[in-house]
Amino acid sequence: MRTIFTIARNDLFIFFKQPGNWVSVVVIPLLLTLGLGWAFGVGEDSGPEKINADLVIPVETAATQRFVTRLHAVNGSLRLCPMDNDAENACNLEDGQAIPTVDQALLRVQNGRTAALIVLPPDFATEREQAIDNSSPIAYYSLEDPTLPSPILQSAQTVVQELNGTDVAEYAGMALVDLFDELAEQEGQTLFADAAARENFAATYRTALVRRMENQPELVNFTATAPMSEDTTLQGFEQAVPGMGAMFVMFTVLAGMAVLRRERSDWTLQRTAVAPVSRAQILAGKAGAYFVLGMVQFLVIFTVGAAVGIPLGRNAPALLAVMAAFVLCITGLTFALAPHMRTIGQAANLERLISLTLAPLGGAWWPLAIVPPFMRTIGHISPVAWAMDAFQKIIWFNGGLQDILLELGVLLGAAAVLFGIGVAAFRIDA
Amino acid sequence: MRKIWTIAAKDLIATYTDRNLLIIMLLTPLLLSTIIALAFGGGASGDSAGPSLSDIPIAIVNQDQGINPAGEMGSLLPPGTDLRGTLFDLSLTSESAITGTDTTTATSSGFNIGDVLVSILAPDSPQAAASTTSFSSDNLPACPLVAEGSDSGYDTTLDQLFNTTVLTDTTAARAGVEGGEYAAAILIPPDFSNRIMPFGQFGAADGAVAEIAPVQVAPVEVYANAGMPIEASVARAVTEGIVGQFSRMGLAVQGLGDSAIESMGPMDSEALAEPPPALTAPAGEWQAFLARQGENNAWFAALAGLVGGLSGGNDSAVTDENMDENIGDEVGGALACLFAPGAGSITIMREPVNKLQEQPRFARVMVQVGSAQAVFFALFTGVFGVLSIYDERKQWTLQRMLASPTSRTTVLTGFLTGNVVVVLAQLALLMLFLTGISSLILRRPIFIWGGPWYLLLLLMAAISICVAGLGVLVVGLARREEQVQVFGPMVNMFLGALGGSFGFYVPAALANLSLITWATDAFRTLATGETDIWLNLTVLAVQGALFFGVGVWLFRKRLDL
Incomplete structure (x- = not known):
């Protein structure tokens, strides 16, 4: 030994x-x-405080405004350009100008002046029932490595999930309302005096849904051993x-x-x-x-x-x-x-x-x-x-x-x- | 000049006929790149959505006491009600877990959303089989908001994704997570159904129809093991998705309640013409009550019609026929959307920004990883190639060369040129083999490096000069050959780590210190179809010139014949 x-x-x-x-x-x-x-x-923490993401909205509506508001709410570190540009031109816009076209915004992505480009489709605010067959998707462009998780894309997906949730709830709810209307008619009554009354009800319903969705408490509480x-x-x-x-x-x-x-x-x-x-x-x-x-x-x-x-x-x-x-x-x-x-x-x-x-x-x-x-x-x-x-x-x-x-x-x-x-x-x- | 090329050619032939050197110069980087690309490039299909997971061990504890619609809603769903095979069905197929369209229903014994969660995550468990409520995609009217062929983007079903154990004790589940048996435990609280569903908001003691209060969803707890963050985050995402679907159902009804109440005005016992029957009263009694109220209120009239229709005008159980007749496919389909995972008209499509993003995932990963590995292993060739001069000296061939009418500068230039040529050949071969491997894996010919060819060649030449220059510098800095053996790999490993050769990426400020970063960035740029790599070429060339300049100056002093 x-x-x-x-x-x-x-x-x-x-x-x-x-x-x-x-x-x-x-x-x-x-x-x-x-x-x-x-x-x-450090890879997680050393990034800039705000991430630039260009947002192109061909037709501004209440729905697109809600998308923007929710995106800000979901991810506070996003700087949506050009709307969030500041006096120091944090959006890196040439001469502080707005982004006029998708092509120019795309060039900004390719040149690294912005981390991503989100393009809302023109029919974004179309009635969902009509839009289902024809609605165009939101386009997302980025040079991000597709193999890595993207905080911008994830945030946009969270907002889309929220919006879809509200849409679906509205769609199903209004289907029920129409059923009720038919049943009421069979009993000799009517829920709505005319189409405008139904539209008013639908608007009230949507407002209620949005309010409830936005105030929804946390559904899942995530805890860990450490x-x-x-x-x-x-x-x-x-x-x-x-x-x-x-x-x-x-x-x-x-x-x-x-x-x-x-x-x-x-x-x-x-x-x-x-x-x-x-x-x-x-x-x-x-x-x-x-x-x-x-x-x-x-x-x-x-x-x-x-x-x-x-x-x-x-x-x-x-x-x-x-x-x-x-x-x-x-x-x-x-x-x-x-x-x-x-x-x-x-x-x-x-x-x-x-x-x-x-x-x-x-x-x-x-x-x-x-x-x-x-x-x-x-x-x-x-x-x-x-x-x-x-x-x-x-x-x-x-x-x-x-x-x-x-x-x-x-x-x-x-x-x-x-x-x-x-x-x-x-x-x-x- | 001819002598220089002769010496260089000698090195090239000697290197590429040495099988041992080929192991480290070609085989190792090729194997390593293939392993990494297979790991993150989606395998043979090359287009998977991302790294895949399967059989994640999770535990689920369902403490949900459920709600009993019969008790809560009077005789709308009287004892004995069985909605199986009607609008919604109870038996869930595991394959439908993520990509299918699922729905739910209540049985006579109550509506338990916790059971539904169990039946989704552990469809084969005895608990799921015995549950009062579960999911099915059978007999479900199609949701028109789910585009045909759409799915959630996953290529794995929940059954494949999770290996779920159903437990009854939260303490045991937590202990299992802490002990590593489970990546996460999903703990469903006792009042989960009661609070997520609006039924529970009715039922004031006096039977009055109360205003629907804002729902307070008791959160499901996902208790995760910190050691399995990826698996835990998947469990969390899936749980959030499913619970989110349930909340959508609650949201629809609550919002409807809000709006209906708003349109009807204040609703309390005194506002009604007569007190409502007990919640457990027969359907017929409720129908009669609603019909009397409905004389002045269309909503009540509609409700009376619904109750009457569902119960067949008497107190019997709700039947398939009654459901189909009174709800119908159209409304049923709309309600089914509340449970359909893919329901919704808004989608996000990731569009390619350049040619590289249009390539299959495997090719994209291969461009990144393959170029990083190629340059990383070229660094070893660069450093150890210069050492061949020491070998020549040991074997006295260097001295013999100098004994011939050949100047010291010519010999040195020949060796250094040889080193550059050897590295250039190594890079060219690696690029060729890597694109060959990609073609083989993707089963179609594909050139992953883009082009144009002259820029590729220029880039490889710049890298070769830089790498060989670094070799001269390292050898020049070292006092002895043994020091090169130690410090050479050390320098290379650091450059590799900074340049992303080991599968992880450091912040750009640090990464830019590595020539590998500049090289891989240029390769990636060319692969995207762009040609703007002049900055990369300049940085590499300037670095190479500096390394060569300082290195040769030092090396000449060190090279004692």
Whole structure:
């Protein structure tokens, strides 16, 4: 056992003696994790106080006015141009002029002078019953990345939902009123003296609906186990810390492939074999060194996470168990591949290929929950996915060892298989 | 000049015949770009509305006590009333969950909106089967406000979206959320139906018809796990959508009540010619009462007609025939709109602003991600390509070159030119392969980079100069080769992180510090069909010139033969 420790300690000493390795294990992961977590958070908060969105209304009516009023009410950070332009020309209008045409407004979108363009159709205020077959949609133009949620589009959709709700309620209600009118007629009465009276009633009804809709209390109360939206930076770290941890563990441990290749090229591995140590002891010592390096790498990044305040769960042994299982799995992978590396360059490039593909595939860069099911399934080829699942259960859900048995089983099983392959292929004198 | 090109050609051939280098230069960025594009590009169809979710574990606890229309509304819906198969139906098919047109009805045992919510979110649960009220799209008159073929824009049904567990205990549901078993728990309060439906606003103790009070919807609570914000926000949005539909129903009736009362004038017991019957009185008694009131008031006359029609003129249960005859498809269809998710004539269409937005989602993602990955991996080539000079020195080939009648400047220029050419070839190959992968995934030939070709070439040349210049600068700054091995990847990773190579984006002010941002922005601009990339080209070229200038000056000092 002492021999194994000596070999491992020797390798670790060599590793940490090189300042460059400190940069690789501590500085780069630390800065990247901080940057990533911070970037996620700042992305939400650092935007301008107001977002410009052009609004083109071909025919102004009470309905279009209501759309504008509700849009302002729903999203206070929207500056609707040109109507909200100020003395400082916050709308970036040329010479402070109004937007005359859709084409000119479209040009403003393309030039980045406004974040979006909303064009209300000319028949926006048409009676809904008549409009259903022919009404044109509201057109929305933006250079926003269609893959990302758009606050402007979401706000407009909320208003549209409100307006549709009122329209539908009016439509259904007036259908009932007409039914009542027929029934009253059958009883020899009439609800409305003439068409104008019905129109008056419809107007009163619509006013009542709008009043009720606008004063409608919150329908759904959203609460969470911890603040979800207030601290987006923390949310970023909750993904970045375990994700970057897993990725950099792969970088650090898989680098062992190149080191083993170099030791063989430099004949130091062969020289070790001359000493009175068994092949198993050499292997165990080398694997032990990379296991420790992997754990150090995880601890560095999780320390950053703890320092910025992410909750690391209540179960430290479970957290350590996942780290250990993942590091063992990657160490196993290193030793399974190392005997097949012909050159240091091949080993180094394979290390980057494996790390940079298994990390995003397994959800180190983004939660697997947001990718299509088939990508989620494929993602679990990567040990990162199993580790992330387990980290999620511990950190986000306060899970314990009993909750991560499957993940631990998979990682340890993979580690056993990979170590088996590596041990069978390992030749000191190759 | 010939010597320079010879040295450069030697580097080009050496690089592209080294399979190991091709792994990192081509295979890795191609794999990475494909993974990211598949993850966010909508898969093979390439046009999905967005990242998809399925089987989100949620819990639902229904404490809603419901309302009993029979009790609240007298004999309008007397005991034994069964509206199944009439205007509305009770059995909901799970497939209809989001995209279908659903509706609801009451049974004799009461109207429970909480049950409806359960039947929508957990249609296969025993609780849904045993509920007194649920949803169905069968036998429902068509809502004319739902355009044919319209849907909610989702490509997943609620059944696929959620894996719902019905619980009876809110404490257990909260514990399940806190323990990570559920992404969210939907907690329906006891008075949910009673307060969302206007029936509950009637029923003053003396039987008087009271003015309909403003509805106070007891909110449904969505208790979410902070660790699953995306899943939780989906649960919230869906719950809000469904509850919003119910409120629409309440809104219609309440608004109608407001307006009818306003048109009739004050309505209290004293204003009536006689006191109304008890709420639980037979339908016939109510009809007679309403008819007497209706002699002077058309609304009461209409109500009398309705009650009479629905009950068949006696105290028997409401029948299908009575419903169909008295309500009819037209009014039924209008009422059905209150429950139809897609009802409403106002829609929003996202229109493309440029050619890129007209492309399938996969291609759009590929342009962004592929260009970022291509430039990111070109950075490694740029830095480590310069290191080949050190290799040449180790193997004494550099010294041999200098022993020949070749100046030091020519050798250095040859190496640096070779590096630029290697990067240029790498970029060109990546662009070609990325567009090939897109064509393969989208099953049709597609050139994702737009054009024109000369600008693409110019852009790749500017990037190559910039990237190779950065390589010279990094190598020039480092004292030893080992330092390059450490600081090279570090610089590249930071530029990659700032430039969006890792799938996340930093604020523009920071992003602009990375040459990757300028490069990907230019690629995206060309893909949109625009050609205005001159600023990007200038920034890249100036950066490249600066990097090269300083780098070569430092490197010449470092390169000790």
